Amino acid sequence: MPLGSMIGAAGGLMSSGFQNNPYDQGINTYQQFPGQAHQFLDPYLQAGRQAIPEYEQQINQGIHQPWQLQDNIMGHYQQSPWAQEQMRATGRAMNNAAVAGGSLGSPNENLAMQERMRGIVSQDQQQYYQNSMEPYRMGMQGLQFGVGMGNRTGMYATGMAQQYLQNMAKMRMAQTGFENRQTGEGISGVTGIAGGFM
Numbered sequence: 001m002p003l004g005s006m007i008g009a010a011g012g013l014m015s016s017g018f019q020n021n022p023y024d025q026g027i028n029t030y031q032q033f034p035g036q037a038h039q040f041l042d043p044y045l046q047a048g049r050q051a052i053p054e055y056e057q058q059i060n061q062g063i064h065q066p067w068q069l070q071d072n073i074m075g076h077y078q079q080s081p082w083a084q085e086q087m088r089a090t091g092r093a094m095n096n097a098a099v100a101g102g103s104l105g106s107p108n109e110n111l112a113m114q115e116r117m118r119g120i121v122s123q124d125q126q127q128y129y130q131n132s133m134e135p136y137r138m139g140m141q142g143l144q145f146g147v148g149m150g151n152r153t154g155m156y157a158t159g160m161a162q163q164y165l166q167n168m169a170k171m172r173m174a175q176t177g178f179e180n181r182q183t184g185e186g187i188s189g190v191t192g193i194a195g196g197f198m
Helices: 003-017 022-030 033-064 066-074 081-101 107-197
Strands: none
Touching: 022 107, 033 066, 033 107, 066 107, 081 107
């Protein structure tokens, strides 16, 4: 066999031996995953990051100045219509009882009236405080949820990144193994042809 034919056969064998590596396409596709995952996870991470400063501020205020929130809430207190009506009704009832008992205007009657009125106002203030605290509690729960969501998303993203890197390493190893096999097959084919001429 002439040398030109031998070189042509070896070249044909080499080119047929070096097929497209199937791992190349897999790796190219897989490399798009982090960007796509980031696109979906980033809003949750951002929400967590944005919630943290407000959450920390509220916790610090609760630890170092617990009275400030209560003062802010109670500074806006106004008697409710319920309390006003209760005070009028209680005052009428107590005055009627005092008239019937002959103690209207006495120190004991005045003291009892003041105690009952204080009780009504105290109950109204407690209800106002509880009602006012509910939106605050809901806001704190929302902040806690935001911080937790950001934390969970960050942990999930970290796990995904670790898995991605492990999978990418395995694919690179498989890619290299495939290329080494292709090279080995090409070289053994060429040496086989060359050996046939000797």
